[in-house]
Amino acid sequence: MKLIxxxxxIEAIKNVYEYYPVDGVTTNPxxxxxxxxxxxxxxxxxxxxxxxDELHVQVISGVAEDIIKEAxxxxxxxxxxTFVKIPCVPEGFKAMKALVEEGVLLTGTAVYTPMQALLAxxxxxxxxxxxxxxxxNMGYDGIGVEKHIHDIFKNNNLTTEVLAASFKNSQQLLELxxxxxxxxxxxxxxxxxxxxxxxxxxxxxxFRRDFEKLTKPGKTMYNL
Ligand code: G3P
Numbered sequence: 001m002k003l004i005x006x007x008x009x010i011e012a013i014k015n016v017y018e019y020y021p022v023d024g025v026t027t028n029p030x031x032x033x034x035x036x037x038x039x040x041x042x043x044x045x046x047x048x049x050x051x052x053d054e055l056h057v058q059v060i061s062g063v064a065e066d067i068i069k070e071a072x073x074x075x076x077x078x079x080x081x082t083f084v085k086i087p088c089v090p091e092g093f094k095a096m097k098a099l100v101e102e103g104v105l106l107t108g109t110a111v112y113t114p115m116q117a118l119l120a121x122x123x124x125x126x127x128x129x130x131x132x133x134x135x136x137n138m139g140y141d142g143i144g145v146e147k148h149i150h151d152i153f154k155n156n157n158l159t160t161e162v163l164a165a166s167f168k169n170s171q172q173l174l175e176l177x178x179x180x181x182x183x184x185x186x187x188x189x190x191x192x193x194x195x196x197x198x199x200x201x202x203x204x205x206x207f208r209r210d211f212e213k214l215t216k217p218g219k220t221m222y223n224l
Contacts, residue, residue, distance in 0.1 A: 001176070001177045001180070001181055001182065001183060001184060002023040002024070002054075002163075002182065002183035002184070003020070003021065003022050003023055003183075003184060003186065003191070004022065004023055004024045004025060004026050004054060004056070004163070004183060004184065004185040004186070005017075005022055005024070005025045005026070005185070005186070005187075005188060005191070006025075006026050006027075006031065006165065006185040006186055006187050007025070007027075007031060007187055007188055008025070008027045008031045008032050008034070008035050008042050008043075008046065009034075009035060009188075010042070010045050010046060010049065012188045013025055013046060013049065013050070013188075014049060015188065016188050016191055016192075017049070017050070019192075020191055020192075022053075022191070023053060023054060023183070024050060024053040024054030024055060024056070025046050025050055025053070025054070025055050025056070026054075026055075026056035026085070026107075026129075026163075026165070026185040027043070027046075027055075027056060027057055027058065028058045028085065028109070029058055029060060040077055043055070043057060043077070043078055044077070044078070047078050047079060047082075052079075052081045053081065054081060054082075054083060055078055055081065055082050055083070056082075056083040056084075056085050056107050056163075056185075057074045057078065057082060057083070057084060057085060058084075058085035058086075058087075058109060059071060059074070059084060059085065059086055059087075059095075062091060063091050064091045064092075064094035064095040064098070067086055067091065067092065067095035068095050068098055068099060070084070071084040071086075071095070071099050071104055071106075075104060080105075081105075082105065083105045083106060083107045083126060083127065084099065084104055084105065084106055084107070085106075085107045085108075085109040085129070086099075086106060086107070086108060086109065086125075087108075087109055087110040088108045088109065088110060088111050088116035088117070088119065088120045088128065089110070092108070092120075093119055093120065093123050096108065096120060096123035096124070096125055097123050097124070100123060100124035100125065105126050106123075106124075106125040106126055106127075107125060107126060107127040107128070107129055107163060108120030108121075108123075108125045108127065108128040108129065108160075109128075109129045109165075110129075110131070111128050111129055111130040111131065111149075112130065112131065112134070112135055112138070112145075113145070114145065114148050114149050114152055116128070117130060117149040117152065117153075117160075117162075118149075118152055118156075118158075120160070121152075121153055121156075121158040121160035122158070124160075125160055126160065126161065127160065127161050127162070127163035127182070127183065128149065128160060128162060128163065129162075129163045129164070129165040129185065130142070130145050130146050130149055130162065130164065130165065131165050131166035132145075132146060132164060132165070132166050132167055132168075132172055133166040133167065133168045134166050135166075136168075142166070142172075143172060143175055143176065146162055146164050146176055146179075146181060147176075147179055147181075149162050150162045150179065150180065150181055150182075161181075161182025161183055162176075162181045162182050162183070163182065163183040163184070163185055164176050164181050164183070164184040164185070165184075165185050167184065167186050167187070167190050168190070169190065169193065170190055170193045170194045173186060173190065173194065174194075
């Protein structure tokens with residue numbers, strides 16, 4: 001499962017990249033708004049930092065012709081490893097079909113139902129992004145919807161992968177990983193939460209203490 005950072009704060013992105021094996025960055029208009037900075041300025045900064053890793057950037061327009069223009073600008077600005085995120089609505093499907101013909105990499109977003117995901121996959125998008133937490137908040141089973149969509153793709157030999165989005169905890173991530181979901185985009189605090197555990201910290205501290213009792217404080221295997 002690919003692990004992608006769902007954030008546009010360059011310092012947070014740098015921090016996660018320093019410590020964790022991650023595969024790229026996703027953004028949406030709300031995430032960009034949270035930075036308080038101009039969108040392309042932030043996105044160029046992220047692209048320069050992540051190199052050729054995946055960067056997902058969402059369109060704003062509501063009609064297909066304008067969505068296509070946005071997609072062209074996004075790829076021209078941010079390069080070939082950029083996935084254009086398009087909402088899975090009728091105008092979005094129309095734009096997806098045209099852009100897939102051109103070879104533009106696409107992520108179908110704002111996915112709440114398997115039917116949206118199926119239609120986007122049939123348009124030929126690379127990913128669809130169903131929103132776990134938001135589906136849960138509507139009284140449905142967000143994790144169940146992710147699995148359902150994954151099964152629909154596999155059972156129909158569709159190459160589109162699920163890019164699970166809108167997580168609230170690390171357990172959700174592990175459950176989808178075990179199920180073989182293609183990718184997950186996760187806020188930095190959920191990624192760091194994967195290994196935030198007092199038992200782990202205590203075990204590592206105990207090992208160091210025992211070693212220093214045997215040797216001297218500050219001694220390690222390189223400076224004995
Ligand atoms: O990128 C879209 C998705 O991750 C939204 O997450 O937390 O705003 O529901 P959230």
